[in-house]
Amino acid sequence: MNVVHDWQLRDEKAVWHPYTQHQNWISDNPPVIDSADGVWLTDVSGRRLLDACGSLWVTSYQHGDPRIKAAVADQLDQLDHSSFFGATHTIGIRLAERLIELAPTSTESTERLSKVFYGNDGASMVDAALKMAYQFSVQSGSPREVVLHLENSFHGDSIGASSIMGGDQSRSTYGPLLLKVRKTDSPGPVNGESAPAAAARAIAALESTLAEVGSRCCALIVEPMIQGAGGMRPYHADFLRACRTLADKHGVLLICDEVAAGVARTGRMWATEHAGIVPDIMLCGKGVTGGVLPLSALLATDRVASAFVGSEPSSMFFHGHTYAANPLACAAALESLAIATELDLPSMARQKGDLLGDLLDRVAKHEAVHEVRRLGVMTGIELGTDLPRAGFRVCQAAQERGVWIRSLGDTLVLMPPLAITPEELELMAGVVEESLDDVFAK
Numbered sequence: 001m002n003v004v005h006d007w008q009l010r011d012e013k014a015v016w017h018p019y020t021q022h023q024n025w026i027s028d029n030p031p032v033i034d035s036a037d038g039v040w041l042t043d044v045s046g047r048r049l050l051d052a053c054g055s056l057w058v059t060s061y062q063h064g065d066p067r068i069k070a071a072v073a074d075q076l077d078q079l080d081h082s083s084f085f086g087a088t089h090t091i092g093i094r095l096a097e098r099l100i101e102l103a104p105t106s107t108e109s110t111e112r113l114s115k116v117f118y119g120n121d122g123a124s125m126v127d128a129a130l131k132m133a134y135q136f137s138v139q140s141g142s143p144r145e146v147v148l149h150l151e152n153s154f155h156g157d158s159i160g161a162s163s164i165m166g167g168d169q170s171r172s173t174y175g176p177l178l179l180k181v182r183k184t185d186s187p188g189p190v191n192g193e194s195a196p197a198a199a200a201r202a203i204a205a206l207e208s209t210l211a212e213v214g215s216r217c218c219a220l221i222v223e224p225m226i227q228g229a230g231g232m233r234p235y236h237a238d239f240l241r242a243c244r245t246l247a248d249k250h251g252v253l254l255i256c257d258e259v260a261a262g263v264a265r266t267g268r269m270w271a272t273e274h275a276g277i278v279p280d281i282m283l284c285g286k287g288v289t290g291g292v293l294p295l296s297a298l299l300a301t302d303r304v305a306s307a308f309v310g311s312e313p314s315s316m317f318f319h320g321h322t323y324a325a326n327p328l329a330c331a332a333a334l335e336s337l338a339i340a341t342e343l344d345l346p347s348m349a350r351q352k353g354d355l356l357g358d359l360l361d362r363v364a365k366h367e368a369v370h371e372v373r374r375l376g377v378m379t380g381i382e383l384g385t386d387l388p389r390a391g392f393r394v395c396q397a398a399q400e401r402g403v404w405i406r407s408l409g410d411t412l413v414l415m416p417p418l419a420i421t422p423e424e425l426e427l428m429a430g431v432v433e434e435s436l437d438d439v440f441a442k
Helices: 003-014 066-078 090-102 122-139 159-163 169-177 195-216 237-250 302-306 327-342 345-359 390-400 422-441
Strands: 033-037 040-043 048-051 113-119 146-150 181-184 217-222 253-257 281-284 296-301 369-375 378-383 406-408 411-414
Touching: 048 422, 066 327, 090 113, 090 296, 090 327, 113 122, 113 302, 122 159, 122 217, 122 253, 122 281, 122 296, 146 195, 159 169, 181 195, 195 217, 195 237, 217 237, 237 253, 296 302, 327 345, 345 369, 345 378, 345 422, 378 390, 390 406, 390 411, 390 422, 411 422
Parallel strands: 146 181, 146 217, 217 253, 253 281
Antiparallel strands: 033 040, 040 048, 113 296, 281 296, 369 378, 378 411, 406 411
16 A cells, blocks of 8 residues: 555544545645655655745744754753743743843834743734733723734634634634624735735724724734735735834734744744834744744733732733743754844845745746735735635645645745755745646646
């Protein structure tokens, strides 16, 4: 029996995959990955696949980085795990200090992100931020129960994060379980809008919404500069600046969710830096450990953190995770951040992103492509077709040619590890074009 098919059958019997219709599992021919090195994955048959999506956007530089592997091995020899409940450890402290040092700053404000709260993944940090924002409003003397988010947003799929999902699928399925939220316009350009015009439209909508619900709103949560799983939709920095101004005006906490865009993907260490603002709360995850181990973090200002300090037990923040600040993950994150700064990954993302943009010029003109959108290396190729499962079909054609791509509906997503070479970028772009030709010729 074919070794790949054998493992697929074993998987089908035992595993329930996320966001997967299992009726199609075997016919969809999922790859069975056995190893990885650099920007390449290898399946159980020995076939290599270029990891064009950074293994769901977590592999910031490369698979199997020797520095991160050594850091984790050294930490394993010293301390594998110790609870952060009522105790601390040195590696967790050192990582918090480093995250604070690297946090975005602003010439317009003296406010700094100065406290770090740890979690295990992006969605858990989103839930922590929403609870924190609500409790902050209560302990500041003005309880506010509404969270404001954007159309086309995605912040994870826990109950809290699902509540602020920009699409309708989560609400139509889990509506009775979700939080009180309001949605306002996406700043991503539509129908040929310029980026400044789209920002102005969204700012006007945000002003109107906050005029209506600002007194009941505890938080405004945004993906800074680019909406990721909502279709890779970059937007103008004016909108993010307006978010800061309007949040201050209405006494609302601004939460910037950097889980997808953070750690150099957009050409800055943090996407927030493009707008020169400091949020009240910033979330990070995915690429923080270089894709090696799960870890997320919430960074908050002193103003937010100080509201939770008091003599009453009820003023503490009632949230925490068993594996929060796991020492192995903290060691991976410290080394990953060292690589990001020493190799100047933000500059690398700008240069390789620009090259990728040039290489995709022919793709952008393809008859089946509606639009190519990009910020740094975060790239979305939206198809303009009625062909059923068009995005999936293109990904399948690319897989047959040795490139692993994931689609968001009919938007192909490219976010390769930053160690990718110009030659590998050219290969990736060429395979996308060939796959489009193949699918739409049929």
